[in-house]
Amino acid sequence: MDKKDTCEIYCYDEEKVSRIQGDLQKINISNVAQLFKAIADENRAKITYALCKDEELCVCDIANIIGSTVANASHHLRTLHKQGVVKYRKEGKLAFYSLNDEQIKQLIFIAVAHEKEDKVNV
Secondary structure (H helix, E strand, C coil), X not given: CCHHHCCCCCCCCHHHHHHHHHHHHHCCHHHHHHHHHHCCCHHHHHHHHHHHHCCCEEXXXXXXXXXXXXXXXXXXXXXXXXXXXXXXXXXXXXXXXXXXXXXXXXXXXXXXXXXXXXXXXX
16 A cells, blocks of 8 residues: 555544444445445346346346356346345246346446446546
C-alpha cells in the first residue's frame, strides 16, 4: 500500500463513526453480502441478467443462454434461489425461473451501467 492512500495520522470523526455503526446494527449487512456473493459468480450474474431481460425463463433456456448443461444451470439456479435472488414455478415437467423482486433487477442494471461508464472513462 502506498503512503499516499492512507492517513498519515490517526484521527476519526466520532459522530460519523457512531452514527454509521448504529446504522449497521439496525440492518443485516451479512444478508446484503450474501446477496452480492450469490451473483458474484459469472454464470449466476449471466442468469440474473438474463432474467432482467425476460420476466421468466425455463432451465433449458437459461442453460442455452449461458452456454452450459442443464445440470450446471440448475446448480446455479438453486444457489440463486437459496439466496432469495430468484423464485421458480413448475408447469408440468418444466421449471420456470424469475427474479424474486424488482430491486434485484435495479441492482443488475446499475452494475451494468457502472461497467459501461467505466469503459467510457478509460
